[in-house]
Amino acid sequence: EAQVTQNPRYLITVTGKKLTVTCSQNMNHEYMSWYRQDPGLGLRQIYYSMNVEVTDKGDVPEGYKVSRKEKRNFPLILESPSPNQTSLYFCASSWSLNEKLFFGSGTQLSVL
């Protein structure tokens, strides 16, 4: 089954403790992206990747890092999480920039 898999689904952590949210897709998509969803703000793009080893900032990249060492994986790294990063995170992928996005089920992160 074609899918985008994020882990974990839920995560509670404390300020400053490094964490990684994993994202994997099995559709051989070149384009991958991370979004955060906050009440009243909709979906905002954090980082995106056009292909392996090609990443770029989205609209709200501060406090986040990403890597794209393999085509299928696009982890989101929070080196020093802060409470304002409490949010619902979505990973998405597509064949290319011009194709529709497939989204993962989301990761609800709470930073205390």
Place this chain on the structure above:
Amino acid sequence: DQQVKQNSPSLSVQEGRISILNCDYTNSMFDYFLWYKKYPAEGPTFLISISSIKDKNEDGRFTVFLNKSAKHLSLHIVPSQPGDSAVYFCAAKGRGGGSQGNLIFGKGTKLSVKP
């Protein structure tokens, strides 16, 4: 600066009636528009799209209309069903590669269809 605006945070409709969700955009470089539907505890899923060369696209009960001069698009759901209750996101993208081609999402409209 919000480039894609969904000014109605919520909409309530009776089952069987038409649901109309609206979306406005400010960037004249946008040339492709999409609607995504999101249920609680799930990721958004693609619903329907329209290219700027068209003014209407239909898929079953779902129709998207594009008015380029007004920079406005709308999603019509006819007839509405309780299973359509979800948050609907409007999204737009521009021509070219890089960040210009990335999808820009609106804030979403929560649709409730009452039996």
